[in-house]
Amino acid sequence: MAEINTSPENGRRKGGRRSKKLSTRVDMTPMVDLGFLLITFFMLTTTMSKPKALPLVMPADGPATAVADSKSLTLLVDKDNRVAWYEGLTVRDGQFPVLGRSDFSVENGIGNVIRDKQRRVAKTYGDADELVVMIKVAEGGSYRNMVDALDEMKINRVARYAVVDITAEEVKMLAE
Template identity: 65%
Template sequence: MALIMPADGPPTPVGDSKALTLLIHGNNSVSWYDGQGQDPQHPPVLYASSFSLNDGIGNVIRAKQQKVAQSAGDADALVVMIKAADSAPYRSVVDALDEMKINRVARYALVDITAEEMALLEEQEGISR
């Protein structure tokens, strides 16, 4: 898979309405939330999913693409942040990258998971760091 690296310089801000965050963790599991989760006044609501073909994270991505297309005029405005916990198997990270390709996500990034996101995962399923 070709990897395109961003140009050096300051980060480009992404509105929460155009962002989707995937949290990859143990047992081939993926959780997600809308936006980037950077507003402490409104912490993200975490949802569980899987890499299932029928009802997995691909459905979430396609629904978010439609929502972004309606609000921004272009599904390619969607930005997906992929964050892997230490417990995430390499295979799950590859599966997440495959979903980007399958669903033609134009903009995505592998990003470090935060302590706050690990706490959300621990609340959700008792995942250990």
Template identity: 55%
Template sequence: MAEMNTGTQSGHRGGIRSKKLSTRVDMTPMVDLGFLLITFFMLTTTLSQPKTMDLIMPRNDGDASSLADSKALTILIGAHDKITYYAGMGNDLQHPPKILHTSYANTNGIRDVILSKRSEVFKRFGKNDLMVLIKADNSANYKNIVDIMDEMLINDVARYAMVDITPEEKAFLK
């Protein structure tokens, strides 16, 4: 509780001086109230929910090669911000794919490639059925993977997959 100390001081000349009062405020109830408020807000607030990305796994009964080449776009990511791409899946050894190179630039880059392929698939099949296969080399850095995932989100590509790169495709990056 609050406590008032009063001390009487006598004047040195015999005159009466005003009394100086010293105050001391007891902070115990204020500290109790502070801890009660902290406890209340800790128990009533919701903690932040973890942000996760949905992962869609392929079906067990499906065949990975059942995707039509006309609906597929394969993007190869290499070292030093190098992007190589080709239309289709590239699994036909008799007819190797036409390898093209691009960059992460906003104009004349990978975004334009994805948009043109998506519009081509939409015109041909009547819906957004583009499937992008992303294949990264061991020398590719994490930033490039994040950049290509951002491009998938920006370009509204609903179906894409991270796939292991083959030795033939590693040769395409050189």
């Protein structure tokens, strides 16, 4: 609280009355206490930022489901923000499929390849959700690029996709 200190009058001087000078002093202790109480209150009641993670949907246990090559697309995420792709799931009988190359750009990136494949699957099978995309990350591929590939699945509304290990044949295809 504030205090007002009055000093006793020393006597009268010539020339009239002089007004009393009062000194004031403000005690800041309660204000500091209140400040610390408010800081403590807001620190304890605030919510800390929650980590953001992608939901992971695991397949049910059981035998593998066969998927036609005409319904599938395989993405090979490589180093330096590059991605290679081919139609189908695996290399068959030592025959390498035609390998297309792209990146994650908006104009001519892998999103265009995915949308084109969705259109062809929808035309053939009647539903674009029949498309199955396999994402395989090469040795030099970065985590960011894998997340970019997963983002493309979300952006293009791909219903079925999986992240799987890259095979030795596919590593050879990337090296060529």
